[in-house]
Amino acid sequence: MIYKVYYQVSAIEVPIRENTKSMFIEGTSVRDVREKLKSKSFNVESVVEVSGAYLEYEKLNEDYKVLELG
Template sequence: MIYKVFYQERKDYNPKREQTKSLYLEAESEVIARQLVEKNTPYNIEFIQLLEGNHLEYEKENAEFILTEF
């Protein structure tokens, strides 16, 4: 499954919507996706969203869709 992870680059900053970034990740579950990001980055995870169906197709066509691998 493909997940879109919304995050702040550092955990010690106060989250601001304007500074939120995202990455795309393939994982078996949301829990595993969170574990991968926490283990391999210093990011402060805000939200993890499952992408499927039309939403996934839209992201592939209209966003900077690059799967992150750890």
């Protein structure tokens, strides 16, 4: 499954909505994705499963790229 992760680049700064970034990660569950991101130094705001029409819409974005994390 593909998940969209909303995050802030810095984990030590106060989150500001305008600075929220997103990325796509493949995983088996939200927990799996969070485990894969545990070692990263950013603040994960939320993880959302992307499928169906929503996934097709996201694929149209030129920035769409699924990251492969081990």
